[in-house]
Structure formats: structure tokens, C-alpha cells
Amino acid sequence: MRSVKSDQGNSWSxxxxxxxxxxxxxxxxxxxxxxTLFGFVLLAITGIVMALFYSxxxxxxxxxxxxxxxxxxxxxxxxxxxxxADVIVFLIIxxxxxxxLTGSYMGKRKFNxxxxxxxxFLTFAFFFTGTTLKWDQxxxxxxxxxxxATELVPLGGxxxxxxxxxxxxxxxxxxxxxxxxxxxxxxxxxxxxLMKLNGLSPNPNKISTKKVKISKHLNKVFGFxxxxxxxxxxxxxxxxxxxxxxxxxxxxMTKPPWAFLALYALEDKFGLAALIISPIIVLLxxxxxxxxxxxxxxxxxxxxxxxxxxxxxxxxVIGLIIYVALTPPVQHLDMNMN
Amino acid sequence: MKYRNxxxxxxxxxxxxxxxxxxxxxxxxxxxxxxxxxxxxxADSLAEDHNGENEEHAEAQTEEDFNTIRKDVEDxxxxxxxxxxxxxxxIIGLAIVYLPRRKxxxxxxx
Numbered sequence: 001m002r003s004v005k006s007d008q009g010n011s012w013s014x015x016x017x018x019x020x021x022x023x024x025x026x027x028x029x030x031x032x033x034x035x036t037l038f039g040f041v042l043l044a045i046t047g048i049v050m051a052l053f054y055s056x057x058x059x060x061x062x063x064x065x066x067x068x069x070x071x072x073x074x075x076x077x078x079x080x081x082x083x084x085a086d087v088i089v090f091l092i093i094x095x096x097x098x099x100x101l102t103g104s105y106m107g108k109r110k111f112n113x114x115x116x117x118x119x120x121f122l123t124f125a126f127f128f129t130g131t132t133l134k135w136d137q138x139x140x141x142x143x144x145x146x147x148x149a150t151e152l153v154p155l156g157g158x159x160x161x162x163x164x165x166x167x168x169x170x171x172x173x174x175x176x177x178x179x180x181x182x183x184x185x186x187x188x189x190x191x192x193x194l195m196k197l198n199g200l201s202p203n204p205n206k207i208s209t210k211k212v213k214i215s216k217h218l219n220k221v222f223g224f225x226x227x228x229x230x231x232x233x234x235x236x237x238x239x240x241x242x243x244x245x246x247x248x249x250x251x252x253m254t255k256p257p258w259a260f261l262a263l264y265a266l267e268d269k270f271g272l273a274a275l276i277i278s279p280i281i282v283l284l285x286x287x288x289x290x291x292x293x294x295x296x297x298x299x300x301x302x303x304x305x306x307x308x309x310x311x312x313x314x315x316x317v318i319g320l321i322i323y324v325a326l327t328p329p330v331q332h333l334d335m336n337m338n
Numbered sequence: 339m340k341y342r343n344x345x346x347x348x349x350x351x352x353x354x355x356x357x358x359x360x361x362x363x364x365x366x367x368x369x370x371x372x373x374x375x376x377x378x379x380x381a382d383s384l385a386e387d388h389n390g391e392n393e394e395h396a397e398a399q400t401e402e403d404f405n406t407i408r409k410d411v412e413d414x415x416x417x418x419x420x421x422x423x424x425x426x427x428x429i430i431g432l433a434i435v436y437l438p439r440r441k442x443x444x445x446x447x448x
Contacts, residue, residue: 029432058373090425097429101436137407140371166373205439239417242410245403249375250368253407258418304438311433318426325418329411 023210024203025217029102032095034221035228039088040184042229043126046081047177054133056173058166061135065243079236085127087232089259092123100310103293103303104201110290112194117286118187121279122180124259129176131257135169138254140247143172145256145267145332149275204299252331258321265320268330368400 024030053074055064069075096116099105105113132143147163150156163171244254256264266274293306369375 027435029435058371058376086421090421090428093425094428094432097432098436101432101438103438137403164376166376168376203436205436244410245406247371248368248400248403249371251404253404254411255414258421261418261422299438307433307438311429314429315426318422321422322419325415325422 018213018215020211021200021214021217022202023208023212024206025200025214026212026220027203028224029098030200030203031217031221031224032091032098034218035225036088036091036095037188038221038225039084039091039229042084043081043088044181046077046084049077050081051173051177054173056133056170058135058169061133061169062243062247065134069240069243075240076233076236079240080233082130082241083232083236083239084229085130086258087228089123089127091228092120096120097310097314099201100289101307102201102204103306105290106294108198109194109201110294112191112198113290114287115187115191115194117283119184119191120286121283122184122187126176126180126184127257127259129172129180132172133169133176134243135247136244137246137248138244138256140249141252141254142256142260143168145272145275149272152273152276253329255324255329258325261324262317262320265324267332268324272332370396370400 050068053064053068055061065078069078099113099116128142128146132139132146147160150160150163255261263275263278266278270277289306293300293302
């Protein structure tokens with residue numbers, strides 16, 4: 001075993017990092033966060049390769065992607081990147097669900113919950129900017145929704161006018177590949193450090209004193225990751241993702257990716273302002289959650305109410321996604337950039 | 339408390355959001371988005387800057403693209419429904435395992 005000398009002259013080895021964690025860390029529910037992180041690493045690697053072939057201009061963006069996917073390996077790589085992004089959104093919602101079900105936001109873990117919420121919103125921002133980078137009809141419509149929603153916010157007009165114009169794709173590209181990854185690291189590092197300091201949250205349904213080494217937990221995370229992303233690689237080969245024609249202004253004919261379809265349904269009902277207000281309400285709900293359900297513990301009536309409310313909201317969101325998927329696209333916007 | 343201040347600020351933002359609201363121009367012109375149209379103050383004049391033959395070809399291309407988009411959107415519906423149902427099933431699975439219930443001491447602890 002390799003060892004290094006500390007300033008005090010005491011030797012310590014890699015083995016010292018193999019600290020004890022509760023036995024339930026080996027279950028899938030407590031490995032989802034790690035599997036999601038593994039997916040982010042895969043996204044970074046495939047994203048770097050694709051960036052080498054991408055032209056971040058209004059006229060060149062879509063053509064550079066079409067050129068890249070004309071090669072079967074390029075087609076598979078892009079499809080793998082997109083499918084992995086889908087799976088990460090899926091997994092992060094499962095991770096959130098497990099945290100809420102087990103009440104892992106309570107007590108000393110409250111602060112880490114806030115970092116987790118920031119990471120959740122960043123994941124959606126990644127997904128959104130990734131969609132716009134294609135600069136096809138779907139990407140353009142998504143971008144215009146963002147611009148028109150931003151203009152509703154005070155001073156949002158200034159941000160929107162900065163984003164519009166010939167450099168729009170370059171700015172979205174820098175956001176997706178530089179700004180968001182830096183923000184991700186900014187919130188991910190304290191998230192992981194706090195997890196180490198606070199210890200893994202308990203499983204309230206099974207109190208166990210058994211411990212295992214963290215290396216065993218990491219082995220499980222790698223095992224789950226290889227199985228899941230191996231299947232994603234298969235999906236990418238079997239179902240390559242498409243690039244829509246266009247983009248055309250003055251017409252709205254696509255729908256956003258599945259993760260945003262509930263927002264789309266709310267926009268249909270309440271107008272463009274729903275795109276701003278709904279995420280704020282969700283954020284507020286997450287922020288106050290540890291304050292309304294903290295001291296009572298995971299066995300309490302308050303926690304059961306929180307859990308059942310969450311499951312009902314998830315049910316409504318999934319219902320809205322299915323409803324929008326089965327109904328024709330609706331025109332919401334002015335659809336002109338000028 | 340600190341979080342109350344935070345909530346107050348957020349609520350104020352929500353109310354002020356509507357101040358900037360304005361309806362878009364109802365007269366919509368369909369045209370391909372390029373670096374020229376995106377930079378132009380008057381995009382309509384650029385869209386009309388074609389001779390008859392080019393315009394006919396552009397219109398046919400646009401119609402073909404629209405048909406492709408319509409078909410792709412329609413085809414994607416099945417996948418979206420499958421994704422949503424899969425997510426629901428996965429969350430139900432987690433709920434079965436982790437839904438709060440009476441504590442069970444494990445064998446070693448009992």
C-alpha cells in the first residue's frame with residue numbers, strides 16, 4: 001500500500017480513507033447519488049469530445065452536429081450523451097425522492113439539503129441549455145421561451161437583450177460547457193464534504209449498527225453505474241436521437257423535452273409567467289421543507305404528511321407530462337427574435 | 339427568522355414579475371432563422387429578398403421541414419409516455435422500500 005508522510009512525520013496510507021459507513025449504503029436507494037455523479041463524469045467526457053466538432057454559431061451549430069452524426073460513431077456518441085442526460089434527470093428525481101421518503105434533510109443535514117437543491121436546479125439548467133445548443137426547431141423554441149420568460153422578470157429585459165443576437169449560440173455554449181460545470185463543482189464539493197462530515201443518513205425503517213468500508217459502497221456504486229450506463233449505451237445504439245429541421249421563427253410546432261413538459265402544461269393554462277413562478281414555488285417548497293418537518297423525526301405524523309404530499313405532487317406532475325405528450329403542440333409565443 | 343426574510347424577498351419577486359409582462363406582436367412571419375435574420379432590425383424585408391424561383395423552392399423546403407417536425411413530435415409521444423410511466427414505477431418502488439413505517443430492529447440489534 002502506498003503511503004505519504006504528513007507534516008508531523010506520521011505516515012498514513014490510502015487505507016485510512018477507507019472509513020466505515022452504515023451497511024445500508026450498499027442498497028440501491030443509498031447509491032443513486034453516486035450513480036448520478038458517475039453519469040456526470042460520462043457526460044463531461046462525451047461532451048468534451050463533441051465540443052471538438054461543434055461550431056457555436058447561428059449558421060453553423062446544427063450543420064456541425066449533422067456533420068458529426070453522419071459518422072456512426074458520432075451518432076452513437078451524441079445519442080449516448082443525450083440518453084445519459086435523460087437518465088441523470090431520472091436518477092436525480094429518484095435521489096430526491098429517496099431523501100424525502102427517508103427524511104434525510106432533517107437536523108444537521110439541513111445545510112447539505114440546500115446544496116442538493118442547488119444541484120437539482122443546475123441539472124435542469126444543464127438539460128435545458130443542452131437542448132438549445134442543437135439550434136434546431138426544438139432548441140430555438142426552447143430558447144425563445146427562456147428569453148420571453150426572462151423578459152417578464154424585472155431587469156430581465158437587459159439579460160434577454162444580452163443573450164439575443166449573433167453570438168447567442170456561443171453564449172449558450174459557454175453557459176453549458178463552462179459556467180454551469182463551474183457552478184456544479186462549487187455546489188458538489190461541499191455536498192460531498194458535508195456528506196462525509198455528517199455521515200450517511202440513516203434508514204429509518206431499518207436501524208442497524210453494522211458497518212462496511214466505503215470502498216465496498218463505491219464498488220456497489222460502480223457496479224450499478226456499469227449496469228445502468230451499459231444499458232444506456234445499448235439504448236443509444238438502438239434508438240439514436242434526432243435533430244429537428246429548422247429553426248424557423250414565427251411558428252411553434254415542437255414540445256420541450258419530457259423533463260419540462262409539466263411546465264409546458266402550466267404555461268398552457270396560466271401563460272408564460274408560469275415558467276418563472278412555478279420553479280420559484282418549487283424552490284420555496286424545498287427551502288422551507290426542513291423547517292416544517294425537522295424536529296419531529298421520520299416516524300412522525302408531520303413527516304408522513306410531507307411524504308404523501310410529495311407523492312401526490314409527483315403523481316400530478318407525471319399526469320401532466322403524459323397529458324402534454326398526447327396532445328398537439330400549442331403556440332405560446334411571439335416567436336420572433338427581433 | 340432569517341428564512342422569513344428570504345421568503346418575503348421571493349414573494350416580492352413573484353409579484354413584481356408581472357410588471358414587465360407585455361404581449362407579443364400578433365402578426366407572425368414564418369422564416370428560417372439565420373445570422374442575417376437574427377441581426378436584422380427588420381427581418382421581414384430580408385425574408386422577402388428572394389426572386390420568385392428561390393422563394394418557391396424555399397416554401398417547398400419549409401413545408402417539407404414542417405412535415406418532418408410534425409411527424410417527429412408525434413413519434414416522440416410514445417417515448418415520453420414510457421419515460422413518465424417508468425419514473426412513476428421507479429418512485430413507487432422506492433416508496434415501497436422507504437415509506438415511513440414502524441421501525442424494525444435488525445437481528446444483531448434485537
